[in-house]
Amino acid sequence: MADVKVKKETNLSEPAEVENRIKELCQQFPHGITDQVIQNDMPHLEPQQRAMAINKLLSLGQLDLLRNSSGLLYRMKDIQSTSKMKGSDNQEKLVYQIIEDAGNKGIWSRDIRFKSNLPLTEINKILKSLESKKLIKAVKSVAASKKKVYMLYNLQPDRSVTGGAWYSDQDFESEFVEVLNQQCFKFLQSKAEAARDSKQSPMVQRNSSFATSHEVWKYICELGISKVDLSMDDIETILNTLIYDGKVEMTVIAAKEGTVGSVDGQMKLYRGVNPVIQPTGLVRTPCGLCPVTHTHTHTHTHTHTHCVRGCPCLTSCFLSSGV
Amino acid sequence: MTAQEVRLCGLLLREHFGEVVEKVGRHLIRSGAQNLRTLLHETGISIDLVKKSLCVLVQHGVCVFSSGRKGPGSPTEYRTSCDRILRILRYPRYIYTAKTLYGDTGELIIEELLQRGDMTMSSTVKTVADRLTQNMEEGRSMDYSEVSSAFSKLVETHFLQRCPPMAAAATKNGAASATPATPATPGTPSFPDCYRVPHVTLIGKGKRRLSNEDGEDQRSAKRAKIDSETHGDEGIYWQVNFERFHLHFRDQAIISAVANKLDQTSSEIVRTMLRMSEVTTSPTATCTKPLSANEIFRSLPSSYNIARPILDQYLTLLVDDPMEFVGKAGESGGGMYVVNLHRALANLARATLESVVQERFGSRSARIFRLLLRKRHLEQKQVEDFAMIPAKEAKDMLYTLLSQNLVQLQEIPKTPDYAPSRTFYLYTVNQLPTARMLLQNCYKTVANLIERRLFESKESKRLLEKSQRIEAILASLQASGAEPEQLTEVEEMITAPEKQQLESLRLHINKLDSAENQVDETIFLLESYINSTVTS
Numbered sequence: 001m002a003d004v005k006v007k008k009e010t011n012l013s014e015p016a017e018v019e020n021r022i023k024e025l026c027q028q029f030p031h032g033i034t035d036q037v038i039q040n041d042m043p044h045l046e047p048q049q050r051a052m053a054i055n056k057l058l059s060l061g062q063l064d065l066l067r068n069s070s071g072l073l074y075r076m077k078d079i080q081s082t083s084k085m086k087g088s089d090n091q092e093k094l095v096y097q098i099i100e101d102a103g104n105k106g107i108w109s110r111d112i113r114f115k116s117n118l119p120l121t122e123i124n125k126i127l128k129s130l131e132s133k134k135l136i137k138a139v140k141s142v143a144a145s146k147k148k149v150y151m152l153y154n155l156q157p158d159r160s161v162t163g164g165a166w167y168s169d170q171d172f173e174s175e176f177v178e179v180l181n182q183q184c185f186k187f188l189q190s191k192a193e194a195a196r197d198s199k200q201s202p203m204v205q206r207n208s209s210f211a212t213s214h215e216v217w218k219y220i221c222e223l224g225i226s227k228v229d230l231s232m233d234d235i236e237t238i239l240n241t242l243i244y245d246g247k248v249e250m251t252v253i254a255a256k257e258g259t260v261g262s263v264d265g266q267m268k269l270y271r272g273v274n275p276v277i278q279p280t281g282l283v284r285t286p287c288g289l290c291p292v293t294h295t296h297t298h299t300h301t302h303t304h305t306h307c308v309r310g311c312p313c314l315t316s317c318f319l320s321s322g323v
Numbered sequence: 324m325t326a327q328e329v330r331l332c333g334l335l336l337r338e339h340f341g342e343v344v345e346k347v348g349r350h351l352i353r354s355g356a357q358n359l360r361t362l363l364h365e366t367g368i369s370i371d372l373v374k375k376s377l378c379v380l381v382q383h384g385v386c387v388f389s390s391g392r393k394g395p396g397s398p399t400e401y402r403t404s405c406d407r408i409l410r411i412l413r414y415p416r417y418i419y420t421a422k423t424l425y426g427d428t429g430e431l432i433i434e435e436l437l438q439r440g441d442m443t444m445s446s447t448v449k450t451v452a453d454r455l456t457q458n459m460e461e462g463r464s465m466d467y468s469e470v471s472s473a474f475s476k477l478v479e480t481h482f483l484q485r486c487p488p489m490a491a492a493a494t495k496n497g498a499a500s501a502t503p504a505t506p507a508t509p510g511t512p513s514f515p516d517c518y519r520v521p522h523v524t525l526i527g528k529g530k531r532r533l534s535n536e537d538g539e540d541q542r543s544a545k546r547a548k549i550d551s552e553t554h555g556d557e558g559i560y561w562q563v564n565f566e567r568f569h570l571h572f573r574d575q576a577i578i579s580a581v582a583n584k585l586d587q588t589s590s591e592i593v594r595t596m597l598r599m600s601e602v603t604t605s606p607t608a609t610c611t612k613p614l615s616a617n618e619i620f621r622s623l624p625s626s627y628n629i630a631r632p633i634l635d636q637y638l639t640l641l642v643d644d645p646m647e648f649v650g651k652a653g654e655s656g657g658g659m660y661v662v663n664l665h666r667a668l669a670n671l672a673r674a675t676l677e678s679v680v681q682e683r684f685g686s687r688s689a690r691i692f693r694l695l696l697r698k699r700h701l702e703q704k705q706v707e708d709f710a711m712i713p714a715k716e717a718k719d720m721l722y723t724l725l726s727q728n729l730v731q732l733q734e735i736p737k738t739p740d741y742a743p744s745r746t747f748y749l750y751t752v753n754q755l756p757t758a759r760m761l762l763q764n765c766y767k768t769v770a771n772l773i774e775r776r777l778f779e780s781k782e783s784k785r786l787l788e789k790s791q792r793i794e795a796i797l798a799s800l801q802a803s804g805a806e807p808e809q810l811t812e813v814e815e816m817i818t819a820p821e822k823q824q825l826e827s828l829r830l831h832i833n834k835l836d837s838a839e840n841q842v843d844e845t846i847f848l849l850e851s852y853i854n855s856t857v858t859s
Contacts, residue, residue, distance in 0.1 A: 172713040181711075202588075203636040241711045244694040245686065246677065249645055276580045276646065280675045280848070281841030282761070283682035287768035288842070 018045065018053040023062065023076065032066060032073035059090075091118060095126045099136050099150050106139055106149030179225060180238050185247055187211070187219050188272040210251075210269040213239065239270050249273050324352055324405055327766040332408040334773045339411060340379055343368060347376040348403060351386065356402035358391060377401060383440035384486075384562060410565055412769060412843050417568050421482070428465075428473040431455060433482075433563060441486045441560040444474060444521065475520045481567045481602070484518060486560040521559050566606055573851055574601075577667045580674075581641075581648055588627065589637055593648065595622050596662050607855075609665045615656025646670050665855045672758050672852035675845060679761060680729060687712055688720045692729065692752065700733060700749040721750060729757055755856055762849040769842050776835040783828050790825055793817055 025033050025041060038050060054074065057063040066073040098115050099107055113123050127150065130136045138148040188211055195209035217235045220226065242248040248270050255267040282288035329352055337345040350366050351357065357365075363373055380386035385407050391397030414437050422430035431451045436442060442450075448470045455465040477483045574597045582590035599622055600611035620634055629637075638660055641649040647666050653659035673696065681689035690710050695701060701709070707717040724730040735747040780787065796813055817825075 174711075174713050174716075177711045196586075201633055201636055202586075202640055206640055237709075237711065240709065241690065244690045244697070244710060246689075246693055274583055276584050276674045277671060277678065278583075279682055280678045281843070281845040282675075282765050282768060283679055284841050285768055285772065285838045287771050288679070288764070289683050 018042070018049060019057050022053055022057060022074070026063065026074060026076040032064075032075035034073055038074075091116075091122060092126050092130060094118075095123065096130060096135060099130075100152055102149075102151060104151060106151035108147060108149055112150070176226070177238065177241075180220065181241060181245075183220060183223060183225065184216055184235070184238055185242055185272065187216060188242075188248055188270055192272040206271075210271045213268045213270065216270065236268065239268075242270075246275060247272060325763055325766075327763050327770065328405045328409070329353060331412075331766045331770040331773075332405055334770055334777075335408055335411045338773065338777070340376075343372050344376040344379055347373060348380060348385070348408065351380075351401060351403045352405060352408075356389075356392075356400040358398040358400050360398065362401070409766075409846075412839065413565075413568075413847070415840055416572070416843065417563065417565075420568060420571060421477070425473055425476060428455065428470055429477060432470070432474055432477060436483070436561065436563050441562040443557065443560055444471075447561065448474060478518055478520050478561075481518055482564055483561050484564040484567075486562050569847070569851065570601075570606055572847055573664070573668070576671055576848060577648065577662070577664075580646075580667070580671060584646060585640070585644065588629065589641055591624070591627055592619065592634070592637055592641070593662065595619055595624070596649070596660065598622075600662070604664075610650065610661040610663045613652040613659035613661050616658045616660065617656050619660070620657075668848075668852045668855050669754070671848055673754060675848055676729075676754065676757055676761065680724070683727075684720065684723060687716070688724060691717065691720055692724065695730060695750055695752045696754070700751045702747065702749055706750060725750075728760060755853070758849050758852055762846065762853065765842050765846045765849065769839055769846070772835050772839050772842070776832055779828060779831055779835075783824065786821060786824060786828075789821075790817060 021042065022033075022038060025037060029037065035050075038054075039045070042050075054063065057074075058065055062076070064075040066075060094116050095112060095118075098112050109120075109123060109127065112127075113120055116123070118126075127136070131138065134153055136150050137153050138150055140148055191211055192209040195205045198205065198208065200208075213232055213236050216239065217230070217232045220230065220235060239248060239250070243250055250271075251269050252266050253269060254265060329349065332352055333345050333349045336348045340348075346366055346368065347362065350362065354361075354365070359373070359377075362377075363370055366373065368376075377386060380401075380403065381388065386401050386403040388399045388401045391400050417437065418430055418434050421433040425432075428451065431454055432447060435447055435450055435454075448467055452465045452467055452470050455470070456463075459465065474483070574594075577597070578590050578594045581593045596611065596614055596619060599614055599618065604611045616635060616638060619638075620631055623629070623634070635658070638649065638658065642651050642660070647663055647670070650661050650663050651658060652661050677689055677693055677696075680692045687710070691706060691712070694706065694710050698705075698709070703718065703721065706721060707714050710717060712720070721730065725732060729752070731751050731753060733749045733751050734741065735749060736742075737745045737747070793813060793816055797810065800809060800813065
């Protein structure tokens with residue numbers, strides 16, 4: 001009784017008591033309390049006083065202001081994070097919050113500016129100080145190499161930013177891709193040759209020359225040439241480049257769910273193929289490969305420097321080869 | 324009639340018929356249909372020469388004449404088209420095909436007809452028999468009947484056809500409109516008697532031309548002309564049916580593509596199918612008439628005895644192949660199958676384009692090119708991702724291809740003012756315009772090769788003449804039985820470096836010649852593809 005009385009009295013008189021009460025309520029309801037809850041607890045409190053107390057707590061950084069569908073929520077802030085932010089002012093806290101919300105995709109400085117409505121100079125200052133405090137880090141995006149996205153210090157950048165398995169430190173690993181390319185092609189080619197040499201009926205031959213993407217993936221993993229773990233999707237992109245090289249063809253068949261390597265009830269089969277024609281006649285002549293063929297004008301009045309009579313490609317073509 | 328085509332036609336006419344004909348022909352190509360007076364006026368050549376040139380052109384089917392524009396009474400107009408002249412480039416291929424199909428006899432028949440333009444059957448047979456006899460051993464000669472049978476075979480398979488009957492006499496009577504057989508273009512006439520071999524009485528053997536009868540031979544040749552024995556086929560002239568040869572080449576291209584892609588047996592099956600539909604399919608058909616699997620099985624060559632179920636498997640594999648050479652048209656008779664001609668041509672043309680890009684720009688640019696052919700429209704970023712090429716290099720290659728006009732850019736604006744930052748730029752490849760452009764490149768290349776060949780031989784003209792004189796001297800000395808010392812003395816008139824020069828000249832010219840033939844193969848593929856898209 002006396003307790004309550006004292007509390008009640010102190011509630012009425014001192015704002016500090018109001019704040020303490022609110023804090024206790026917050027601790028009781030860790031998910032957050034609404035205005036309504038505070039009002040229920042201290043019905044005699046005037047809205048102004050309540051608002052003052054809440055503002056005080058917010059500015060001290062002890063309360064978090066959130067919004068949900070039914071109104072404003074106040075939540076106890078984490079002690080640890082409050083200690084982190086000690087010494088930072090409101091703007092920094094705001095920027096930090098925005099970056100935190102961006103998750104592991106990171107956010108660009110211009111977007112921070114839009115969200116916080118702060119001028120650019122301020123933003124830059126704040127970002128520098130946050131970086132020095134090791135709270136955020138800048139990650140170079142692989143899409144636009146000049147663009148830097150900011151994210152929290154301890155987060156792993158998302159795949160779309162770093163580029164996934166093919167990029168290491170923002171550099172596209174073309175030799176790695178080439179090696180994988182050749183290995184996959186050799187695997188498929190050897191399979192096709194084995195099928196051809198088996199001299200069985202043609203249907204069986206063709207079917208045995210196919211390899212599912214799963215088989216290729218297993219083969220590459222067993223080879224162990226990759227330092228990074230490659231998923232089946234990665235292998236499929238490599239096999240697609242082989243298709244664009246004209247060395248491999250693909251068919252899709254329906255597979256039962258649950259068979260190894262099937263995705264959405266389908267399986268992709270790959271098979272090495274031979275080219276349809278030999279290099280065409282035009283490219284066996286020097287003029288077919290000449291890079292300046294469009295400048296060969298043939299007026300009979302004067303000799304152009306690249307005129308056919310003096311064409312170096314034609315001359316060297318005959319002088320060099322014997323037959 | 325692009326500039327490249329005109330240039331090439333001019334060079335071909337010059338090489339085969341001479342400069343006067345070249346001038347007349349060039350003028351006709353450039354200006355379309357013209358009558359004699361305008362031709363005279365604009366070329367400035369004397370009327371005799373112009374008349375003779377026109378005769379030569381008409382004889383070879385290059386130029387056709389028809390009544391003038393203003394009606395039956397106006398002077399006849401002459402016109403020519405580039406296509407027919409460009410066929411001259413392909414003569415070696417025709418002759419070679421005839422040789423593979425019908426042996427030496429067929430080869431010589433085709434050669435004679437190509438050289439003379441058109442001839443009657445009897446004169447062809449006689450000439451060919453004489454030539455064959457020349458190359459045979461002493462005491463043997465070629466019988467006319469053998470040559471006639473080869474001739475008939477060529478006509479049966481439509482490689483030779485009759486020349487359309489001339490309606491020149493009718494024009495004077497003003498009944499020109501009544502003769503539909505006067506072709507407006509030197510195209511394929513399909514009048515009823517086109518392939519009917521006339522009943523010709525040709526009995527005899529080829530005459531051998533002996534070297535010591537040179538003088539007599541000339542007289543006897545003149546005599547032969549005078550005592551023209553009638554053989555019952557006067558006025559029926561035969562010419563080579565180019566279209567048929569082209570169909571043959573097309574079939575061969577398809578068969579070799581199937582052999583490359585699949586295996587020998589599949590190509591044999593396709594060859595059988597094409598052979599069965601040789602005469603039933605029109606030249607511009609999209610695909611052959613449907614053939615049942617039973618028929619194919621019966622018509623397979625006996626050397627390939629494959630079992631019926633195996634044949635079915637091969638046919639299924641052919642149908643499933645992504646290149647779509649063969650399609651299934653129904654289930655009756657064990658499955659009805661067609662050969663997709665136009666699609667096969669499109670695939671071959673596409674492979675040609677890809678090979679050109681690969682040889683000119685490298686395999687990574689070829690990857691980008693094939694990627695764009697498959698996916699139609701792609702943004703820059705997507706190209707880099709799909710092709711797995713670093714961004715900088717991909718950009719470089721795309722711009723090179725773009726500057727060579729092999730790849731086009733399509734702009735899709737987001738805002739009406741086409742602001743560059745707010746527009747999508749998509750790269751795309753259009754197969755047909757690119758094929759046309761490459762065809763012009765081919766014409767230019769062939770013209771370059773011919774020019775270079777003429778230049779090389781002109782440079783060494785003096786040397787060539789000297790070597791020819793020496794050969795003639797040697798031959799006459801040998802015939803008159805000279806001693807070996809005299810022969811060596813004559814031979815030494817050509818010094819060693821000169822011999823070397825001659826040898827290298829011969830090599831160069833051979834190389835240029837074979838290069839022309841190779842480019843002609845590409846020309847054929849691209850032309851067939853472009854023609855097939857026009858008609859469909």
